[in-house]
Amino acid sequence: MAQKTKHIGLSLGADICWPICYEGLLKELDLAIPIGNDTLTFEVERMAIEPFSLTQHCKYDVVIDRLTHWYHTSREWIKKAIISDDLYVFNNPWSLQSMEKQTTYCAMMRLGMPVPETWMIPPKSYTESSDLQPTLKRYAKLFDLGDIGDKIGYPLFMKPYDGGAWVGVTAIKDRESLLNAYNESGIRVMNLQKGIVPFEGFVRCVGLGAQWRCVNYDPDAPLHDRYRMDTDFLSAEEEQRLIDITMVINAFFGWDFNSCESLLSKGVWHPIDFANACPDSQVTSLHFHFPWLIKANVRWSIFCAATDRNMKTDLNWREYFDIADQDKPFEEKLPEYVRIARQHFDIEHFEEFCEQHLGHLDEVAHSYFATDAVRCAIREKVEALYPDYEYDEFTELFWNRIQQWRQLQGGVGPLA
Ligand SMILES: Nc1ncnc2c1ncn2[C@@H]1O[C@H](COP(=O)(O)OP(=O)(O)O)[C@@H](O)[C@H]1O
Ligand SMILES: [Mg+2]
Numbered sequence: 004m005a006q007k008t009k010h011i012g013l014s015l016g017a018d019i020c021w022p023i024c025y026e027g028l029l030k031e032l033d034l035a036i037p038i039g040n041d042t043l044t045f046e047v048e049r050m051a052i053e054p055f056s057l058t059q060h061c062k063y064d065v066v067i068d069r070l071t072h073w074y075h076t077s078r079e080w081i082k083k084a085i086i087s088d089d090l091y092v093f094n095n096p097w098s099l100q101s102m103e104k105q106t107t108y109c110a111m112m113r114l115g116m117p118v119p120e121t122w123m124i125p126p127k128s129y130t131e132s133s134d135l136q137p138t139l140k141r142y143a144k145l146f147d148l149g150d151i152g153d154k155i156g157y158p159l160f161m162k163p164y165d166g167g168a169w170v171g172v173t174a175i176k177d178r179e180s181l182l183n184a185y186n187e188s189g190i191r192v193m194n195l196q197k198g199i200v201p202f203e204g205f206v207r208c209v210g211l212g213a214q215w216r217c218v219n220y221d222p223d224a225p226l227h228d229r230y231r232m233d234t235d236f237l238s239a240e241e242e243q244r245l246i247d248i249t250m251v252i253n254a255f256f257g258w259d260f261n262s263c264e265s266l267l268s269k270g271v272w273h274p275i276d277f278a279n280a281c282p283d284s285q286v287t288s289l290h291f292h293f294p295w296l297i298k299a300n301v302r303w304s305i306f307c308a309a310t311d312r313n314m315k316t317d318l319n320w321r322e323y324f325d326i327a328d329q330d331k332p333f334e335e336k337l338p339e340y341v342r343i344a345r346q347h348f349d350i351e352h353f354e355e356f357c358e359q360h361l362g363h364l365d366e367v368a369h370s371y372f373a374t375d376a377v378r379c380a381i382r383e384k385v386e387a388l389y390p391d392y393e394y395d396e397f398t399e400l401f402w403n404r405i406q407q408w409r410q411l412q413g414g415v416g417p418l419a
Contacts, residue, residue, distance in 0.1 A: 095257030212303030
């Protein structure tokens, strides 16, 4: 038997708490996984940012990436390493670079999901360029924004077609506020979307590889209370529906780690924001759900590294469209999309792998999340975000919520 080391790279930015806990938990697990004739051990390393030759060898088997969406040197290094060295990375960087929120709306509509009525409007202003004036003079049609607003109906939301973190999102109650918001929207290209107001439920379904967690979300609460801690707010059927559509969209776009927002109105879950690849992973937002994220990250990264999972660089949407184009109701199409998505995530193989090789994860995590190392990681994150007179209070709050997770769920079972 040969001993082989698999290398996992962390491509990090301002992250503090989750890498500490990911590295700590992995160390406690002390893995030595027999695969074929080999015994695999795992090494985690934080990746440096530095100049690189395009022929530079990549030593990593898997990279967990937090930078691609804004730090282009790392993104280009990752793209090179996929092409040249078969690196596996969470998430497909080409797809992340080019698929905005608006594209996810289009995809979901084509597949038959109930996205609220959505329009795109040309921007209010432009950055000058030599072709701008001739282009606008010849082709930009005057339009009546008020008419579009009336067609969609109020309330509606104006939001950047490629947005995130609520930046530039405005709730609009009537024609006049629509015109005002547009006048202030600058050069950003906006979507107008029918408001699901009032809504009876707001769920963020976080997908990490072949694992999903539906979280009850309160958008009006302060940041540390938005992820609610109740876990029985959905019927089994609703939960499965939200997991299914998240799984399908994540497979469709090649996203391993993404969080999908849906709003409930009159018995229907409407997707409103499914383009959050690489979402918030901080203990200060996730608290009670944070251990789940760390465990899910460990499971999926170890599975991908140990099994040499192939990066799917071709998205192959035709498979989905062939189902979408059939003359039958969405309820009959969804299981077919799910079948493709389950294959994409290799779910049966993944579950078997976890059972066989990561059986001790629940127990180890249950102990690990009671350690001082975790408390220090929380403290470090809190100190980076809060004023100093709140350090103690918020460290205690997040720590207690993690202890609540340990008590309530025992750190064991599918929801853990
Ligand atoms: N169609 C909608 N109906 C009701 N609320 C919405 C709608 N679109 C956005 N919102 C509200 O605005 C917030 C931000 O919009 P979202 O599309 O999630 O953008 P971001 O990518 O910036 O998070 C949502 O969390 C929700 O509270
Ligand atoms: Mg959102």
